[in-house]
Amino acid sequence: MTVQTYDLVYPMLALFCWTFLIMLRNVQVRVRAVLKGELTNEYFELFRGPEPPEEVLKTGNNLRNLSEFPPLFYVAALAIMVTARTDAVFIALAWSYVALRIGHSMVHLTFNKVPVRFFLFILSNAVLLVIWIRLGVLV
Numbered sequence: 001m002t003v004q005t006y007d008l009v010y011p012m013l014a015l016f017c018w019t020f021l022i023m024l025r026n027v028q029v030r031v032r033a034v035l036k037g038e039l040t041n042e043y044f045e046l047f048r049g050p051e052p053p054e055e056v057l058k059t060g061n062n063l064r065n066l067s068e069f070p071p072l073f074y075v076a077a078l079a080i081m082v083t084a085r086t087d088a089v090f091i092a093l094a095w096s097y098v099a100l101r102i103g104h105s106m107v108h109l110t111f112n113k114v115p116v117r118f119f120l121f122i123l124s125n126a127v128l129l130v131i132w133i134r135l136g137v138l139v
Contacts, residue, residue, distance in 0.1 A: 005086050008077040011094035015073065018102055019066045025057040025109075062108045066101070070126055073097055076131050085138050093131050100124035 033039040033056050043049040052060075073094070079133065080090050104120040 003088055003091060005081055005084050005087055007091055008081055008086055008094055011098045012074055012077050015070055015098045015101060022063050022066060022105060026063045028057045029059050058109055062105050073128055075137055080135055083139050093127055097124055097127045
């Protein structure tokens, strides 16, 4: 398989699409909570008031998680492409990162066991660290 400079766009696109799906899910559970009378629109003005349902908290927290470390992945992928350092190792690392982040989300939004979530979180960030170190060594 020949690696192209811009092949890292695909894992970036995959993670963006996943994040977008989580955003849509977040909107869905919030609207449902309001329609069921579990929350009011006023709650969302300052995120204060009665405790929201668990599903609202989990999806909101997961969306927030996808806005914390993943931007560092996007920046690294762009830097790799701009410096023309894309290779099979970076592609494998990028897809591993995306898979681990999706796995983290899936655990978070389903059975939500902290040890499993934490393992996936740490592993995904270890992969991100390897990406950045490798990028630093190669440029």
